[in-house]
Amino acid sequence: xxxxxxxxxxxxxxxxxxxxxxxxxxxxxxxxxxxxxxxxxxxxxxxxxxxxxxxxxxxxxxxxxxxxxxxxxxxxxxxxxxxxxxxxxxxxxxxxxxxxxxxxxxxxxxxxxxxxxxxxxxxxxxxxxxxxxxxxxxxxxxxxxxxxxxxxxxxxxxxxxxxxxxxxxxxxxxxxxxxxxxxxxxxxxxxxxxxxxxxxxxxxxxxxxxxxxxxxxxxxxxxxxxxxxxxxxxxxxxxxxxxxxxxxxxxxxxxxxxxxxxxxxxxxxxxxxxxxxxxxxxxxxxxxxxxxxxxxxxxxxxxxxxx
Amino acid sequence: xxxxxxxxxxxxxxxxxxxxxxxxxxxxxxxxxxxxxxxxxxxxxxxxxxxxxxxxxxxxxxxxxxxxxxxxxxxxxxxxxxxxxxxxxxxxxxxxxxxxxxxxxxxxxxxxxxxxxxxxxxxxxxxxxxxxxxxxxxxxxxxxxxxxxxxxxxxxxxxxxxxxxxxxxxxxxxxxxxxxxxxxxxxxxxxxxxxxxxxxxxxxxxxxxxxxxxxxxxxxxxxxxxxxxxxxxxxxxxxxxxxxxxxxxxxxxxxxxxxxxxxxxxxxxxxxxxxxxxxxxxxxxxxxxxxxxxxxxxxxxxxxxxx
Numbered sequence: 001x002x003x004x005x006x007x008x009x010x011x012x013x014x015x016x017x018x019x020x021x022x023x024x025x026x027x028x029x030x031x032x033x034x035x036x037x038x039x040x041x042x043x044x045x046x047x048x049x050x051x052x053x054x055x056x057x058x059x060x061x062x063x064x065x066x067x068x069x070x071x072x073x074x075x076x077x078x079x080x081x082x083x084x085x086x087x088x089x090x091x092x093x094x095x096x097x098x099x100x101x102x103x104x105x106x107x108x109x110x111x112x113x114x115x116x117x118x119x120x121x122x123x124x125x126x127x128x129x130x131x132x133x134x135x136x137x138x139x140x141x142x143x144x145x146x147x148x149x150x151x152x153x154x155x156x157x158x159x160x161x162x163x164x165x166x167x168x169x170x171x172x173x174x175x176x177x178x179x180x181x182x183x184x185x186x187x188x189x190x191x192x193x194x195x196x197x198x199x200x201x202x203x204x205x206x207x208x209x210x211x212x213x214x215x216x217x218x219x220x221x222x223x224x225x226x227x228x229x230x231x232x233x234x235x236x237x238x239x240x241x242x243x244x245x246x247x248x249x250x251x252x253x254x255x256x257x258x259x260x261x262x263x264x265x266x267x268x269x270x271x272x273x274x275x276x277x278x279x280x281x282x283x284x285x286x287x288x289x290x291x292x293x294x295x296x297x298x299x300x301x302x303x304x305x306x307x
Numbered sequence: 308x309x310x311x312x313x314x315x316x317x318x319x320x321x322x323x324x325x326x327x328x329x330x331x332x333x334x335x336x337x338x339x340x341x342x343x344x345x346x347x348x349x350x351x352x353x354x355x356x357x358x359x360x361x362x363x364x365x366x367x368x369x370x371x372x373x374x375x376x377x378x379x380x381x382x383x384x385x386x387x388x389x390x391x392x393x394x395x396x397x398x399x400x401x402x403x404x405x406x407x408x409x410x411x412x413x414x415x416x417x418x419x420x421x422x423x424x425x426x427x428x429x430x431x432x433x434x435x436x437x438x439x440x441x442x443x444x445x446x447x448x449x450x451x452x453x454x455x456x457x458x459x460x461x462x463x464x465x466x467x468x469x470x471x472x473x474x475x476x477x478x479x480x481x482x483x484x485x486x487x488x489x490x491x492x493x494x495x496x497x498x499x500x501x502x503x504x505x506x507x508x509x510x511x512x513x514x515x516x517x518x519x520x521x522x523x524x525x526x527x528x529x530x531x532x533x534x535x536x537x538x539x540x541x542x543x544x545x546x547x548x549x550x551x552x553x554x555x556x557x558x559x560x561x562x563x564x565x566x567x568x569x570x571x572x573x574x575x576x577x578x579x580x581x582x583x584x585x586x587x588x589x590x591x592x593x594x595x596x597x598x599x600x601x602x603x604x605x606x607x608x609x610x611x612x613x614x
Contacts (some may be wrong), residue, residue, distance in 0.1 A: 011402070026581070027358075029522065029558055032516060033513065033586070034514070034517025035518075036519075037514070048368060048369045049369050049370060050370060051360070051368065051370040053336075053358070054361075056511075056513075056514040057486055057489075057511075057513070057514075058486075058513070058544075058545060058546075059486065061355060061358065062356050063355070063356060063357060063358040063477075064356045080545070081513055104361045121445065140388075147611070159392065172479075172532060179364055179365075179366065182364075189518070190517075190518040192522075193518040193519055193522050194518055194521050195519050196522075197521055197522045197525045197529075198526065198529060199507070199508070199519065199520050199523065199526075199529040199532070199533070201508055201520045201528055204363075204364075206363075206364070206365070206388055207340060207341070207342065207344070207364075209353040209603070209606060210340045210341025210344075210497075210603065211341055211496070211497040211500040211501055212500055212506065213341075213499050213602050213603055214500050214501050214504055214602055214603065215499075215504045215505050215506045215607060216602050217505075217602040218504045218595070218602065219504045219505065219506075219593075219595075220598075222479070222504075222505060222506040225479060225506070225532065226506070237365075238365060238387070238479045238610070239365075241610060241613050242610065245606055245609050245610060246606070249605060249606060249609070250602070267312065286526075288525070288526075292525075293521050295520050295521055295524040295525065295556065295557070296516070296517065296520055296521065298556060299516060299520060299549070299556060300554070302552050302556070303545070303548060303549065303552060305509070306548050
């Protein structure tokens with residue numbers, strides 16, 4: 001709900017830009033899992049001029065050396081995969097930059113951007129993203145104003161109406177987006193998972209066309225299992241043509257969520273905010289507590305006991 | 308069915324190793340879509356010492372320059388996304404290497420590995436993979452023998468039994484794998500899509516745990532929608548621990564497909580072959596023609612008329 005205030009709260013120079021200039025790296029590696037790691041996936045798309053590799057595993061890739069600028073993102077600071085990557089970097093003599101609220105990651109990283117605590121990681125996307133934006137593609141007051149204006153364009157009544165349709169359908173959300181808004185479909189899936197307690201499928205056009213079109217066109221059982229959502233960031237691309245042909249040929253009825261805003265970043269943030277609200281209200285409609293992810297906490301505890 | 312003969316047919320030095328040595332690139336970019344592109348995804352995992360970026364879109368990333376070794380993979384040679392990437396590389400003055408049977412890609416690429424024609428791309432994974440293996444991690448007769456032996460361990464009766472269970476369940480396959488067999492879950496999904504005409508969900512542990520566990524544990528409708536398949540490549544990892552805890556805590560009953568073979572590559576190829584047969588027989592059980600992907604051909608034709 002407070003995405004805009006997160007964006008604005010971290011407007012000071014909270015970033016790694018000084019060490020990034022000094023280290024003179026060409027390659028960026030962002031390690032993180034779940035609600036923390038999604039910031040890396042989204043940022044790698046927001047900043048296409050840089051080669052950003054996102055790692056969502058225990059392992060620092062073998063090829064990583066001092067030509068990579070390493071950022072570990074873990075909201076809690078205690079994600080075991082991300083700590084494992086940080087330790088592997090240290091074993092290789094590499095510097096670790098961290099975005100975190102604290103935890104073990106804060107104590108082992110060489111340079112830390114500390115962000116406000118007390119949220120679920122997925123509620124802190126603004127806090128997790130802004131240090132990356134400040135470091136690699138700083139924005140000024142005009143862009144902040146674009147973002148503010150675009151977020152105000154999200155109409156809660158429209159969101160609630162769609163959330164009720166999704167909840168009452170009893171179906172699995174099937175989400176498609178395309179470049180330069182490809183990563184938003186993954187964020188949407190994870191937000192349906194955690195906020196709405198719904199499994200969900202995420203795809204990116206045009207790759208989706210190369211395989212998924214077959215069951216959706218030829219197998220009615222499959223088609224009837226899904227609630228189709230298209231995230232229309234860009235309306236002037238070959239992928240948009242593909243979407244139109246797919247809807248017509250396979251007889252699919254997609255609900256279109258269309259980006260609004262005066263800049264690319266503003267439109268991206270409009271979609272993030274729309275999806276946050278949509279998945280929240282879908283959870284409410286299904287009589288779930290959107291905040292409750294107790295099962296993840298239990299798994300982490302149980303796993304911590306296995307060494 | 309003839310995966311092994313494909314692996315053995317391309318045993319001569321059909322590769323780009325000479326130009327790779329000459330160009331002295333540290334970074335590899337493999338562009339390709341669908342059944343062609345999946346070779347890049349799998350190869351990037353098979354060869355972890357190299358930083359391989361897989362591009363499944365129309366766009367050569369902005370950051371790509373002469374320090375990248377570019378390989379475009381398109382079985383037909385006429386995939387519009389892959390040709391677009393090749394053209395963008397040429398506009399930037401970069402060399403394009405291609406793995407293809409012919410088509411436009413053959414005529415525009417600077418260096419071509421030509422592979423046998425007449426198959427569906429997804430049936431040609433051996434032909435598509437071997438030039439990459441020959442170039443970057445050549446194998447000898449001992450490893451070829453390992454592969455031969457492991458493929459012979461695939462028991463068709465076991466495969467058929469599982470395929471009938473999947474077909475008669477009426478459910479959506481939900482496939483999980485983990486490093487160093489992460490990419491096989493994507494291949495499995497696409498093979499279910501095209502060979503079996505089933506939608507399918509693919510995930511990689513441990514990232515899957517960070518969001519999907521919530522609906523699978525808390526929402527019975529979701530849990531009951533899926534036929535759970537675990538691809539157990541590596542049995543000694545934290546991800547394997549996660550799988551065990553997930554099955555127990557969420558009450559999920561996964562069907563485990565366990566890799567067999569005397570080397571990593573042999574085990575990987577065992578899984579590829581098992582999945583090819585599994586998805587083929589699942590299609591047969593569902594009374595579909597595993598070869599038929601006519602809807603994809605129609606889409607491509609229709610798209611070609613929009614300029």
